[in-house]
Each structure stands twice: as structure tokens, then as C-alpha cells.
Amino acid sequence: DVKVTQSSRYLVKRTGEKVFLECVQDMDHENMFWYRQDPGLGLRLIYFSYDVKMKEKGDIPEGYSVSREKKERFSLILESASTNQTSMYLCASRNPGTGYNEQFFGPGTRLTVL
């Protein structure tokens, strides 16, 4: 069974802290994504990685960075957390051009920044 896991389901951090959100997929997928989900706004793409050490900015990259040193792992970094980064963060992966281009999602990390 396809699986995407995220390191934490809930996280509480203080303003100014450096925050790491980890995502691991076991499907040997090339592409991985980080989204944030906010009520009434749907999912917005933060960063995308099309292969190891390759990344592209999404629609809202400001305040975030990413790291993909291994194919299965994609990390989202908040260099200095702020209260407006309180949100649900969703990781996804896919193999491009296969089947119907489905993305597989992790369970999400609900981050609260105080």
C-alpha cells in the first residue's frame, strides 16, 4: 500500500523558532510537494521537488525553504516561525506521467505558532 508519512501530527512552536517538518514516502516517487491548507483558501503550493536536490518555488514560498537530500524524504523548513504560519501542512508525492497523475497525501501536520 502506498504510504506518505509526516513526522508530527501536531506541533506547537514559538515565534522566531526554526521549525522542521519532515515527510517520507515509500513509493520511490520522483516528485514531492509541500502545501499549506487554510480554511476557505484550499491548498496552496509552497514548494515542489521534481527530483533529489531539485526544487521549485510554488505559489507561496516566502518564509519557507526545503531540502531533499534523498529521494524518499522532503523537508520543509520555517527559518523563523511567525504566527501567520499557523496552518495545516500537507505533503504529497507522485510519479509524473504515470496512470492519472495522482498525488498521494500524508496525514498532515497541524502547526501552531504562538
Added chain:
Amino acid sequence: GEDVEQSLFLSVREGDSSVINCTYTDSSSTYLYWYKQEPGAGLQLLTYIFSNMDMKQDQRLTVLLNKKDKHLSLRIADTQTGDSAIYFCAETATSGTYKYIFGTGTRLKVLA
């Protein structure tokens, strides 16, 4: 720019049909999806439709696509309390892009 719109809430009685609607603007979309998000969970693909199709049926789910009006709908027959969730429509092209455009999500509440 590209946009996908959905109504935010829908409430139905158990056993009735639910219809969740979505409009999109990108005419180059090739795949359109319906994802379900249960409370506290990630998104799970429910069904998808290829843009050269008008309709797709999968057990209790019926997807209708009107390309002329850029309108996508998901009908859930015999809605159950376990169908209570947020439903997202999304679109993408077949290749050459990583871009998925998601709707705002429709929160379906099923009343017993």
C-alpha cells in the same frame, strides 16, 4: 489566472443524494479529481475524470463534466454519515507540469 471554485458548505440528510459542484477556469486541464479529507487526515483520492469524458460512475459516486461551462460535479448517492468530510476538486494537465489547482473545499455534513 487559474482558479477553481466550490461552495463552502453542504448539508444533507442521511439516505439523500449529495451534489457537490466545482467550476474551473483553466481550459487546458486534462485530469480533474475529487479528493476527500476526513477530520484530522490528509487528502484521499475518491475519483478522477479525464477531460475527454462527460461522465464517470463508480459505485455510489457519479462525476459529471461539462467542458463548455467548465463545471464539474460529484454526486454521492445514498449519503451516509461516514461521507461527512471536506471534498476538494482539483485539476491538472497530463504532463509537463507539476501544477495542481485545488478548490477551496466543500464541507459536507450528513444529518442522521
